[in-house]
Amino acid sequence: MGECSHNCESCSSKGSCSNEKLNEKMNRIKNKIFVLSGKGGVGKSTVSALIALSLAREGFKVALLDVDFHGPSQPTLFNVQHSRLGATETEELEALEIAGIKLISIGLLLEDADQAVIWRGPAKIGVLKQILEETAWGDLDYLICDFPPGTGDEILSGCQLIPGDKRAVIVTTPQELSLADCRKCIDFCRQAELPIAGVVENMAYFVCDNCDKKHYIFNNGGGKKLAEQYGLKFLASLPLDPAFLEQCDKGNIAVALKNSRLFQDELQDVVNI
């Protein structure tokens, strides 16, 4: 391993740095998409999975990286909570192949799925770096990264550790409380020089069983207005759908997407990011 001249803030290995390995791996991935939200519970993990699945349906090679250390949701969405990640013959971390995508989740690295992760920032950054450089990603069209809500250590480290072009997708619900935090996310992206691919509005409206009317429970059009305010692309407006939630709770998100023409149509622009 060559002498490193990067002097990265998060790196403690000094002269024997393994950034070369990281760079080599990341260079084999064409698009890196960071899925961000200001608040938790707005559906960021769900949308991350839907983006990954929609891209895979289009024939792209996709990996989904769940770096929500304190609340990894991807294992539940894909019903693999009890699986653990293995190693390849070359001792690299092996992603779980599920529904046409490669899945890596912090939740699949813990011995017990219900174990709480109580790590400070530097430990989390170290694990993130290790995952990025030790995983056998191979050649990919997209790496979708599901980051924790807000603008904390993980996203900042993602920006610093992952070389080359990357873009963010902002997920919000329509109400002001979520939009206000998303504005901070957008400001973070500007400061970190992370271009934004667009905004996804989740839980935009509800259609009840007895009528075809859209009910705007959390306000109407907040996500679109946010996109317009910042000159961003409005990518999708997803309904609040109890049947979809039931499938997600059972770990059937891939089937839920396959069976929902509405979700597929709404996510059409997402496959062009």
Ligand code: ADP
């Ligand atoms: P976050 O990652 O922002 O914390 P999640 O993706 O974990 O949010 O979603 C929170 C909850 O809302 C989950 O139970 C999920 O299944 C549900 N959910 C997300 N989007 C929708 C939707 N469009 N319709 C119904 N339920 C949804």
